[in-house]
Amino acid sequence: MKFDLERSIEVLSATPATVRALLESLSDDWIASNGDRESWEPYDIVGHYIHAEETDWIPRAKVILAQADDRRFPPFDRYGHFGRSDGRSLLSLLGEFDQIRSENIQTLRSWELVDEELELTGIHPEFGEVTLRELIATWVVHDLTHIRQIATVMARRYEEAVGPWKEYLSILK
Amino acid sequence: MKFDLERSIEVLSATPATVRALLESLSDDWIASNGDRESWEPYDIVGHYIHAEETDWIPRAKVILAQADDRRFPPFDRYGHFGRSDGRSLLSLLGEFDQIRSENIQTLRSWELVDEELELTGIHPEFGEVTLRELIATWVVHDLTHIRQIATVMARRYEEAVGPWKEYLSILK
Numbered sequence: 001m002k003f004d005l006e007r008s009i010e011v012l013s014a015t016p017a018t019v020r021a022l023l024e025s026l027s028d029d030w031i032a033s034n035g036d037r038e039s040w041e042p043y044d045i046v047g048h049y050i051h052a053e054e055t056d057w058i059p060r061a062k063v064i065l066a067q068a069d070d071r072r073f074p075p076f077d078r079y080g081h082f083g084r085s086d087g088r089s090l091l092s093l094l095g096e097f098d099q100i101r102s103e104n105i106q107t108l109r110s111w112e113l114v115d116e117e118l119e120l121t122g123i124h125p126e127f128g129e130v131t132l133r134e135l136i137a138t139w140v141v142h143d144l145t146h147i148r149q150i151a152t153v154m155a156r157r158y159e160e161a162v163g164p165w166k167e168y169l170s171i172l173k
Numbered sequence: 174m175k176f177d178l179e180r181s182i183e184v185l186s187a188t189p190a191t192v193r194a195l196l197e198s199l200s201d202d203w204i205a206s207n208g209d210r211e212s213w214e215p216y217d218i219v220g221h222y223i224h225a226e227e228t229d230w231i232p233r234a235k236v237i238l239a240q241a242d243d244r245r246f247p248p249f250d251r252y253g254h255f256g257r258s259d260g261r262s263l264l265s266l267l268g269e270f271d272q273i274r275s276e277n278i279q280t281l282r283s284w285e286l287v288d289e290e291l292e293l294t295g296i297h298p299e300f301g302e303v304t305l306r307e308l309i310a311t312w313v314v315h316d317l318t319h320i321r322q323i324a325t326v327m328a329r330r331y332e333e334a335v336g337p338w339k340e341y342l343s344i345l346k
Contacts, residue, residue: 001202001330017194018283022320080252127337136337141335144328145344146189147195150216151321154184155314157174162314163307164300171318 003133005113006139012105015143016098019046020152024094030154031090037079042150046093047081049146053100057081057139058107064122064132065111072123108136176306178286181313185278187335189271195323197267202247203327204263206324210252220254222319226273228253231280237295237305238284245296281309282309323335 001007023031023042031042042046085093111117118133123151154172166172174180179318196215204215213221233246258266285289291306328344339345 003334003335004202005333007200007202014195014198018191021190021194025187027180029177029180031285066291100257116290124337127340130336130338134334134338135238136336137331137334138342141328141331141344143336143340144321144324145342148321148324148328148344151317151324153316155321157308158176158314161174161310163303163310164297165303165307165311165314167300169311169314171314171317171321 003118004136004149005118005136008136009105009108011140011143012101014106015049015147016094016101016149019150020094020099021164022147023090035082038080039153040149041153043093044081046090046097047085047088047145048078049143050093050097050100051081051084052076052142053097053104057135058104060122060135061111062110062122063080064135067120071121073125075125086142090134125148155163176291176310178218178291178309181309184316185281188222188276189267191231192222192270192323195320196205196286197311204246204259208255211313212326213322216258216263216266216327217254218256218319218323219263219270220261221251222316223266223273224254224257226247226317230308231277233295234281234284234305234307235240237293238290240293244303246298247300281320283297295312300344305340 023046033041033043055074056076063071063073080087098171118131118136120132121129122132122135124130152171155169159166159172162169162172181193193234195248196219206214206216219247225304226340228247236244273290286305291304291309293303295305295308325344332339332345335345
């Protein structure tokens with residue numbers, strides 16, 4: 001499938017409601033963080049979504065669109081949500097994600113991007129030149145990556161409970 | 174995490190709204206079936222959820238609870254939704270999934286299962302004796318498996334569009 005801005009916005013718009021529907025009525029047993037920076041739980045992942053809205057996608061898009069002499073992206077701290085979310089309820093984080101995502105989609109729409117702009121580039125700290133089109137496509141895939149991760153870490157809680165079915169459930173491998 | 178009936182029902186109750194939030198506003202480019210029985214698209218997966226509600230979880234639980242001489246489960250046809258869903262819109266399937274899932278949760282609740290009943294067994298066609306507890310845990314994990322699958326097959330549509338980020342996105346591997 002070729003990149004399409006409207007199709008991308010469809011997914012970006014759906015993510016906060018999807019994550020909310022999945023998580024908002026669950027007990028802490030399913031969602032609570034264990035504070036482990038390398039083993040994220042649903043609570044941590046919602047914090048990570050918000051942190052990326054604040055410091056990754058739109059800020060990087062602005063670097064590209066500015067086309068200044070220095071087109072290097074500000075670094076993204078993938079642990080930045082630890083600490084930032086301390087003491088917040090999951091419901092409060094879900095509300096914040098909803099809010100900031102919808103503001104960011106408004107910003108994205110307000111740019112009325114045309115093909116030439118989508119071809120503009122910035123410099124990623126690890127792999128160099130990337131286009132605005134690739135950045136937005138990655139925003140979409142990143143959303144889906146973490147929906148997948150939430151489903152996976154939840155499923156693993158029942159790894160023993162499923163008994164012999166474990167062999168048949170690829171999500172548990 | 175130990176199996177818990179109420180915790181299980183939390184996830185079972187959330188799935189139809191989650192799948193709806195993710196898919197209901199997307200274009201066909203993201204969701205349409207390609208008719209390939211071995212490569213399911215979001216449309217196919219919603220059909221599969223419904224088919225499993227009709228012929229797998231509750232019917233098998235009834236076999237266990239009946240404790241008749243023959244405790245073998247009726248076989249489940251994992252391709253049963255092909256054909257069954259023909260000509261239906263995704264929105265219509267999402268509505269049907271919502272409806273049948275909520276009926277099945279009502280049925281499950283109406284049984285007021287106690288520990289002794291959760292230990293009762295039926296005979297799975299491939300791996301023999303399984304308990305009602307394992308069946309219900311598998312119902313939950315199966316829900317999460319297919320949320321994960323929907324996210325994965327959607328993400329793959331942007332495999333090329335993300336450019337060099339592909340290396341960093343495990344969902345594309």
